[in-house]
Amino acid sequence: MSTSTCRCGAEWGGFRTSHCTACHQTFNSDAAGDKHRVGEHHLSAGPNRRRCRTEAEMLDLGMSRNDRGHWITKARIDSVVEGLAELLDEDGF
Structure with missing residues (x-):
């Protein structure tokens, strides 16, 4: 598998x-990359400008x-917990 790099060192x-x-x-x-962007594509200034969300916003x-x-769109643990809860319900626990 090839590796990509960025000038930031990532x-x-x-x-x-x-x-x-x-x-x-x-x-x-x-999808995760798209989710971290917000704002109007045609604006480069002002409150509705296209920008990256902050870590707190994400x-x-x-x-x-x-x-x-x-970064991922949603913590995977949520789906694991939901799946376990369904199994427990099905088995009458």
């Missing part, structure tokens, strides 16, 4: 992984980092 690999050249955060998918959206430090 390295990543994989077909789905993306890196933002504006804020230099790395994302496990295009956390407020439910985004988190995986074990590689890449």
Whole structure:
């Protein structure tokens, strides 16, 4: 697998992984990368300008980092807990 690098020093690999050249955060998918951007595409100034979300804003959206430090759209533990709860309900526990 090839590795990509950025002038900020970040390295990543994989077909789905993306890196933002504006804020230099790395994302496990295009969906996560897209989710971290906000604002109007045609604006470069003002409150509705296109920009990267802050770390606090991404956390407020439910985004988190995986074990590689890449941002993901939603913590995977949520789906694991939900799956376990369903299994327990099915078995009458």
